[in-house]
Amino acid sequence: MQHGDRIKVVRGIHIRVQHAYKNSILFGGVYGSTAIGRDTEFSDIEMMYVVKEGGPQADKTFLYRGIPIEVNLLPIARIHRRLAEPDLQLPWLMGNLAALQLLAGEEKQRRELLDTYSRLPDAAIARFFLAHGAEIAYESFNKIRSLPRRGNTRERELFVYEVVREIALALALLNRRPITRGYYAAVKESYEFPHIPEAYRELTETFIRAEEVKEAIEAGQNLLASYERFLQERGICVPRVETLDEVAW
Template sequence: MHMNGPENMTRDERLRICRDIASRLREVYGERVLAIGVYGSVSRGTDGPFSDIEMFCVLRESGEAADCSYEWSAGPWKAEVNVRRADIMLGEAATVEGSWPLTHGPYFSQLSLYDPQAFFPRLKEAAESPTAEDFKRAIHEVLVGEMYEFIGKLRNIRHGGPHTYLPYLAMAFAQYGAMLIGLHHRHRYSTGAMVVPEALTLPHRPDGFDAVARMVMAGELADASTIMSACEHLWDGLVRWSAEHDYAIHTRRIPF
């Protein structure tokens, strides 16, 4: 049966494609290649029959620009290859931002296809280097940059609509609430599909998170009053959670 888009593929077939891509990268970039690895579900061994391929190509430090991404579909499968200079990758790995629990897993574990100078252990060391203050700062940024804005949008809707935006807001509350929980525990989620379910397994969750998370996972997003009540409850829980763990939401009136 002909199928548009991804087709059923075995893990061995997918790994064979990864090796072919690695070989081509070494042809294109030559001696500049420092390391090549696979990340995502393929590196974890959790790839399904329709999973895509995600790879790193790390280049030696030089004066030449090297920060690009190839993303393509070959018909039955899709691949993404991030080409980065080593110093850029090490800097990214050592940085903590709001989506760290989802984005930084690749820096901790890769399936190495080529690494003669042991770059990937250095990458893991860089990823483990952020301090408690770095995580605290990222949590503050999510609380103010995302959650505070979300509650303002929710209250605007209560004041005058439109209610059609509420399902998206509920999903945003659940997603970024999970990021806060992950940052608090320095926990890396396995995949985007599991962010909210995995957050529910971690301790010290803000009061109200569970109700919003379960509402979103069940797709129960039709009743406006239920969404607004649940999200307000989560916001109140976040304020208490932040005070309990010394995470600042408010600062002085003008902080500069």
């Protein structure tokens, strides 16, 4: 399926969504590679519609002539709740909103959501890291450290990607910036944030390029150490204990 054919599919979906949910849609359109004209004949099609509270909530996913189609129907109240209590996937959501090529609704409504994200209170960010900071990067990095004992080094690249992706998302949240690209491109996008750990780009690239598990472990330790210093300098607390009695059960 060529780009022109893909756009015809987008228009066909949009017409049907508008007909089915015309009284609920606030704004919506297409995002991803199809929206910016970088799709290939194998690319999926991703669409998103922000709807009124009480409107449709079930996403539509299906294969159309072998091409994956995803149509997200997202109640605006759910977005506001996520903005009030951020999570690690919020930068992805804001990135999808930022990249959305509008087919319905007004730009003002999208801009208001992105502006709210750009002004997330420090307290909301701090609550997220206090509750979930220990989940970011550490589990994935320890999987790399476990590889020699398990005798399986084939998964090294997968776990390296998990570490750098999670750190990139954490930095996006701290900077109140959306993530508009996918996979390793998202990590490179984080290099341009105004507030990043010392030598972040260099440490991350060294970690990604590591060809042996031992080299990856050393590079990952250096990256995590810089990331931890960065959090500490900004007063972000990730819970750490030495005894179970220190946990507030």
